[in-house]
Amino acid sequence: MRETLRTRMGWLHAWTGFVGGLVMVCVFVTGSLSVFDTEITRWMQPEVRVAPGTPLTPAALDVAARMIHEGETHGIPAFLALPSPRSPTLKVLHYDGREFTGPQLDPQTGVIIPARQTAGGEFFFRFHYTLCMQGPAGILAVDIPAIGLLVAIGSGLVIHIRALLPDIVLLRLSATRLRAWLDAHLLTGVLFLPFMVMITYTGVLVHVDRLLPAIPVTSLWSQGRPVSRSTAIRPPHVAPSPVFQPLPPLAPLLAAARAPLGGREAGFILFSPDHLSIFASDASGPFLTRDHADFHLPDGALLATAATSGSIARSVQLLHGLHYARFAATGLRWLYLVSGLCATAVIASGLVLFGMKRRRDRGHTVAFRIGEGLTMTTLVGLPASLCALLWASRLLPATLPGRDGTEITVFFTVWGLCALHALTCAVTGRGLRAWRTQLAMSAVLAGGLLPLDGLTAPAALHAAPAIHAAVDGMGLGAASLALYVLSHLRDRAA
Amino acid sequence: MTFPVALAACLAAFLCHALLHGRRYRLPAPPPGLRPVAYLLRMAAPLGALAGAVASHGVTGALLWFAAASLAGLGAGLLLATRQY
Numbered sequence: 001m002r003e004t005l006r007t008r009m010g011w012l013h014a015w016t017g018f019v020g021g022l023v024m025v026c027v028f029v030t031g032s033l034s035v036f037d038t039e040i041t042r043w044m045q046p047e048v049r050v051a052p053g054t055p056l057t058p059a060a061l062d063v064a065a066r067m068i069h070e071g072e073t074h075g076i077p078a079f080l081a082l083p084s085p086r087s088p089t090l091k092v093l094h095y096d097g098r099e100f101t102g103p104q105l106d107p108q109t110g111v112i113i114p115a116r117q118t119a120g121g122e123f124f125f126r127f128h129y130t131l132c133m134q135g136p137a138g139i140l141a142v143d144i145p146a147i148g149l150l151v152a153i154g155s156g157l158v159i160h161i162r163a164l165l166p167d168i169v170l171l172r173l174s175a176t177r178l179r180a181w182l183d184a185h186l187l188t189g190v191l192f193l194p195f196m197v198m199i200t201y202t203g204v205l206v207h208v209d210r211l212l213p214a215i216p217v218t219s220l221w222s223q224g225r226p227v228s229r230s231t232a233i234r235p236p237h238v239a240p241s242p243v244f245q246p247l248p249p250l251a252p253l254l255a256a257a258r259a260p261l262g263g264r265e266a267g268f269i270l271f272s273p274d275h276l277s278i279f280a281s282d283a284s285g286p287f288l289t290r291d292h293a294d295f296h297l298p299d300g301a302l303l304a305t306a307a308t309s310g311s312i313a314r315s316v317q318l319l320h321g322l323h324y325a326r327f328a329a330t331g332l333r334w335l336y337l338v339s340g341l342c343a344t345a346v347i348a349s350g351l352v353l354f355g356m357k358r359r360r361d362r363g364h365t366v367a368f369r370i371g372e373g374l375t376m377t378t379l380v381g382l383p384a385s386l387c388a389l390l391w392a393s394r395l396l397p398a399t400l401p402g403r404d405g406t407e408i409t410v411f412f413t414v415w416g417l418c419a420l421h422a423l424t425c426a427v428t429g430r431g432l433r434a435w436r437t438q439l440a441m442s443a444v445l446a447g448g449l450l451p452l453d454g455l456t457a458p459a460a461l462h463a464a465p466a467i468h469a470a471v472d473g474m475g476l477g478a479a480s481l482a483l484y485v486l487s488h489l490r491d492r493a494a
Numbered sequence: 495m496t497f498p499v500a501l502a503a504c505l506a507a508f509l510c511h512a513l514l515h516g517r518r519y520r521l522p523a524p525p526p527g528l529r530p531v532a533y534l535l536r537m538a539a540p541l542g543a544l545a546g547a548v549a550s551h552g553v554t555g556a557l558l559w560f561a562a563a564s565l566a567g568l569g570a571g572l573l574l575a576t577r578q579y
Contacts, residue, residue: 171575191567335561
């Protein structure tokens with residue numbers, strides 16, 4: 001009976017793991033990189049050389065306030081993102097239907113920094129939770145495989161439960177290739193199980209309203225169509241055309257907001273026609289709140305303070321905070337990145353094992369070869385195209401109109417070509433050759449980031465050496481890994 | 495200091511665990527006098543590190559401890575594997 005359960009769980013684990021894993025590798029890789037999205041944006045915009053910790057002056061705030069007021073009178077609502085240790089510039093942002101965009105100002109002078117348009121680290125973040133698909137389809141395309149991953153984790157636990165603790169650090173590299181891969185999968189899978197469960201569960205929870213819309217329970221028994229809470233009947237409301245009040249000096253308001261926000265730093269300011277709201281920074285703590293202090297316009301009198309309380313709200317704030325990790329200092333961010341990459345390795349090794357176990361019996365079938373091509377597209381094509389995005393951010397002319405969109409086009413073009421190459425080679429029985437070609441290409445693109453950086457932005461290397469060393473070092477690490485795998489594949493071919 | 499301490503404590507615990515399952519990990523059996531020490535270290539070191547991390551850093555401490563435990567396990571696994579290799 002127990003063996004039957006394990007067999008069935010094995011089937012469930014294999015198929016949910018493979019189908020969901022193809023998507024989840026993309027989600028985990030970009031999610032891991034998103035932990036440093038601000039820093040990646042700074043790497044992609046070498047013109048921004050403001051030193052971290054540059055003090056914010058009232059003059060710069062006034063320049064930003066004037067820009068926002070002008071935008072509002074022209075019907076472009078904007079908000080102000082304040083400088084932080086990670087992002088030292090003042091940003092006047094508006095939503096263009098796809099992302100938040102706008103000029104960056106020097107926090108001391110308020111002068112606009114002529115930075116190139118770029119998809120930036122924001123692209124990794126957006127790809128992580130929507131796969132760059134518009135509307136709720138993208139969120140569902142990530143959330144459903146994420147639930148599949150939780151199922152795969154649960155079924156994997158059932159399969160491995162008897163050896164879970166005794167074999168917790170067992171890795172037999174000298175055993176057969178299949179055994180060594182399985183050991184590596186189990187070792188990383190068990191050790192990073194808490195992180196994987198935490199990050200996947202909290203990630204699903206962030207957009208749970210898309211999966212389970214909040215429908216009042218009473219409507220389930222009422223006749224007719226259920227009405228969701230967000231679309232419930234409301235009295236008709238005709239909004240009068242807003243009259244935007246002039247903005248008072250912002251620096252005194254920031255100082256005044258500190259006490260109502262419990263001593264926390266301000267993160268951003270939202271503007272309404274008759275009031276403005278100063279929000280607590282997401283970096284204030286592990287609870288991702290939207291606590292804010294409202295000030296009346298134009299006199300700047302404190303109107304109210306909004307702070308969410310209650311155990312359920314606090315729990316949700318904590319779960320969101322754990323997923324976004326905006327409170328984390330640099331060291332903890334690195335641990336998130338490493339854990340995310342190890343979780344990616346768990347899924348990636350699972351994909352490889354799925355193919356290895358079926359190669360002998362079904363290696364000749366078209367379905368297997370398509371599966372191999374898709375695995376290759378995900379495991380090698382994605383990193384190569386991510387590197388291509390970074391190359392594009394440096395090689396495209398800085399003044400090119402629609403530059404950020406062109407960068408994204410480069411990313412998807414390279415990834416599409418990788419997919420075409422992988423699938424063509426795999427279906428025609430040249431899968432190993434395709435692995436080698438794409439690994440070599442990934443190694444060149446990733447390893448080339450260091451010379452590219454040095455040649456195209458030598459001044460930025462001096463302005464932010466830690467950021468450039470980290471991105472270029474990650475590139476070298478990825479290139480070394482690709483070359484290591486490539487050398488093993490050459491041995492196997494020989 | 496929280497992370498290095500947790501890392502060291504968890505690494506010691508994982509190595510004690512391997513020692514206590516010597517046959518599985520192809521390690522020599524520990525002397526009888528050492529077994530209780532290994533049992534104690536395997537249980538007390540990570541728990542002590544967890545208590546210290548949570549007491550001093552709260553949620554961040556717990557996250558640091560989990561990351562340290564995962565990385566220590568990975569390190570112990572690689573150490574034992576290269577020893578056999």
